[in-house]
Amino acid sequence: MSTEALARLAEERVDHRFKGLPPDADGRTVGELAAQRRNLFTDDFPTPVLALSAERLEHNLALMETYAARHGLAFAPHGKTSMAPQLFHRQIEHGAWGITLAVPHQVRVARAFGIQRVFLANELIDTAALRWIAGELAADPGFRFVCYVDSVRGVELMDSALKGSARPLDVVVELGAGEGARTGVRTEAEALAVAGAVAATGTLRLVGVAGYEGEVPRADPARVRSYLRRLVALAVELDKGGRFGEAEEVIVSAGGSAWFDAVAEVFEEIPGLSLPVLKLLRSGAYVSHDDGHYRRLTPFSRVPEEGALEPAFRLWAQVVSRPTPEQAFVNAGKRDAAYDLDLPTAQVVRRNGVERAATGVTVTGLSDQHAWLRTEPGADVEVGDWIGLGLSHPCTSFDKWQLIPVAEADGTVVDYIRTFF
Numbered sequence: 001m002s003t004e005a006l007a008r009l010a011e012e013r014v015d016h017r018f019k020g021l022p023p024d025a026d027g028r029t030v031g032e033l034a035a036q037r038r039n040l041f042t043d044d045f046p047t048p049v050l051a052l053s054a055e056r057l058e059h060n061l062a063l064m065e066t067y068a069a070r071h072g073l074a075f076a077p078h079g080k081t082s083m084a085p086q087l088f089h090r091q092i093e094h095g096a097w098g099i100t101l102a103v104p105h106q107v108r109v110a111r112a113f114g115i116q117r118v119f120l121a122n123e124l125i126d127t128a129a130l131r132w133i134a135g136e137l138a139a140d141p142g143f144r145f146v147c148y149v150d151s152v153r154g155v156e157l158m159d160s161a162l163k164g165s166a167r168p169l170d171v172v173v174e175l176g177a178g179e180g181a182r183t184g185v186r187t188e189a190e191a192l193a194v195a196g197a198v199a200a201t202g203t204l205r206l207v208g209v210a211g212y213e214g215e216v217p218r219a220d221p222a223r224v225r226s227y228l229r230r231l232v233a234l235a236v237e238l239d240k241g242g243r244f245g246e247a248e249e250v251i252v253s254a255g256g257s258a259w260f261d262a263v264a265e266v267f268e269e270i271p272g273l274s275l276p277v278l279k280l281l282r283s284g285a286y287v288s289h290d291d292g293h294y295r296r297l298t299p300f301s302r303v304p305e306e307g308a309l310e311p312a313f314r315l316w317a318q319v320v321s322r323p324t325p326e327q328a329f330v331n332a333g334k335r336d337a338a339y340d341l342d343l344p345t346a347q348v349v350r351r352n353g354v355e356r357a358a359t360g361v362t363v364t365g366l367s368d369q370h371a372w373l374r375t376e377p378g379a380d381v382e383v384g385d386w387i388g389l390g391l392s393h394p395c396t397s398f399d400k401w402q403l404i405p406v407a408e409a410d411g412t413v414v415d416y417i418r419t420f421f
Helices: 003-010 030-035 054-070 085-093 104-112 127-139 152-161 188-199 221-240 260-267 293-297
Strands: 049-053 099-101 117-123 144-149 169-174 204-210 250-254 277-281 313-324 327-330 345-351 354-357 361-366 371-375 386-390 403-407 413-418
Touching (some): 085 104, 085 413, 152 204
Parallel strands (some): 049 403, 144 169, 169 204
Antiparallel strands (some): 049 313, 345 386, 361 371
C-alpha cells in the first residue's frame, strides 16, 4: 500500500473542481481543511453537499471484517463502488485480501495507490491494457492480479497480447448465472473448453472459478444456492482434471451485496481439493450501504444475529422554492443524487440548528438540479430549510462527488474522501 500516494491526496489544493465545499477553502490543501474540523452545518458548506457518516462508515468496515472472518472467507470488496483509494486502504486495514475492480482504468487507479492484490471481475482482452498489466507484474514480484476468462476466443486474444510476458497472468473461468444472465460460460462443457484453451497457452495460468450470483434469473434463495453449487462443482471437476496444476491455490469467488449469506453457506460445503482453497467474497456496497435498494436486499435482514449494516450517506439540500402548499423544491438533482434504482428519500428537516423528521415530505422526481417534493398537509417546510436525503445505490452516489466530507454525528468534518471515476 502506497502511504506516500495517500499522503499526497491531503496535499491537493481545494478549488472550483470540488462542489459542496466552503468557498473560502479555495487554495487550502485538503489536509489543512480537514485539520480545521469545520462543522458541516455551521461553517459555510454550501448545498447541495454529500456527506459520509464517520461512525457508520467505521461500523460497516468492522462488521464485514468480522463477518468474513467468522465464515472463513477471504474478502476482496468491489472497488468500483467508491473508487476511493482511502477507502481501499481502510478496507485492507480491516482484513481485506485485496480489491475487486471491473475495468483497466480502475486497476490503474488502484496501482497508483499501491494496491498489491487486484481481482478483475471481467474478461480483459484489450491489448494495451494487458501489456500494461504484464509490465506491472514484471516490475513488482509482489503484485497479484487475477481476471476472468469466459471464451476460447478471449483466451486467444489474451495470449496474443501477452506473448513474451515475464510472468503468466492468473485467470479464473467465469460461470454464467443462467440463461439470460450477463457474462460467463453457459455450460460446464464450455468451461472445460476454456480451461483447455488456457492450458494450451504459455501466458495464462488457470487458478480457479468465479461468478456473480446477483445475476441469477428470478433470484431466490433456492436458485442462488443452486447456481453457487454449480460453481463449486465446476471447481471440483477442474481440479480432478488437473487443470490447476500450475496454481498455488484454487480461487472460488462470488458474492455481490445481496446474497453473500448464501455464498458463505455454500462455500462452507467446498470439499478438500488438491490445493488450498481461497474462498473469495467480493461484496462492495457494504462500505456505505444505502437507504433503499441494498437496505431492502441486505442479507443481514435474513440473518439479524450477524449484525446490521448502517446507511452512511446523507445528501443535504436546501429548500429554494415553496410555490404551493403541496409542493417544494430543493437544490439537488440528478447531478448530485443516485436515481437509477430509487429516488432519494426525505429523512430530516434542519432549521436553525434543530433537526426533526421530514414527516409528510416525499421526493417525487428529479430534474438535473432540483428535487421535487410533495408536502402533505401540516408538513412544516419553508424556504431556507435544509433537507437531509437518504440515497439508494452507493455506486451511483459516489460517482457524482469528487471530494466527500466525512462528518461525525454532530457535523464535525474529520476527513475528505477523494474519488477517481
